[in-house]
Amino acid sequence: MKKTALFLSAAFLTVSIVGSSAWAAGDAEKGKKVAEQKCTTCHTFGKAIAKAGKVGPTLENGIVGKPAGKVQGFSYSPGLQKMSEGGLTWTEENLDKFLTNPKGFIQGTKMMAFPGLPAEGERADVIAFLKTLPVP
Numbered sequence: 169m170k171k172t173a174l175f176l177s178a179a180f181l182t183v184s185i186v187g188s189s190a191w192a193a194g195d196a197e198k199g200k201k202v203a204e205q206k207c208t209t210c211h212t213f214g215k216a217i218a219k220a221g222k223v224g225p226t227l228e229n230g231i232v233g234k235p236a237g238k239v240q241g242f243s244y245s246p247g248l249q250k251m252s253e254g255g256l257t258w259t260e261e262n263l264d265k266f267l268t269n270p271k272g273f274i275q276g277t278k279m280m281a282f283p284g285l286p287a288e289g290e291r292a293d294v295i296a297f298l299k300t301l302p303v304p
């Protein structure tokens with residue numbers, strides 16, 4: 169009995185390790201298409217994508233690894249401002265959580281009109297694309 173449990177937890181561990189490396193290796197080209205369809209309603213991406221939305225902060229200067237809530241001239245929600253003051257950084261992990269469920273990650277976020285990207289692969293692709301910014 170004990171051995172089975174041990175084996176099962178080892179198997180589970182392997183799956184979660186493989187799973188997490190899968191999201192780390194998204195496809196930037198696919199992610200660009202997802203961003204074009206699902207983010208440009210509100211965000212701009214500079215030279216990377218011609219279509220440009222103005223409701224959200226521009227992401228053209230890159231966002232991965234940067235502190236949250238620091239785009240000049242954008243009026244963030246109190247919820248995001250608070251998390252920014254608390255030192256929130258857009259690591260891949262935090263982006264993954266935010267893009268899964270924006271409202272769940274930041275209370276009262278202005279990005280609430282965006283329902284989130286439920287597909288893990290799509291999120292990985294978008295994050296891989298965001299890592300290519302800024303395009304010089």
Ligand code: HEC
Binds near residue numbers: 231274
């Ligand atoms: C309906 C409009 C809308 C859509 C669609 C949208 N966003 Fe946003 N986004 C916003 C707004 C508004 C904010 C500011 C949130 C706040 O102040 O709480 C924001 C904030 C962000 C931030 C934080 C930026 C910062 O400076 O800290 C990231 C990252 C982000 N969005 C990524 C995305 C990605 C990637 C997509 C597409 C998968 C997307 N958003 C789709 C409106 C949108």
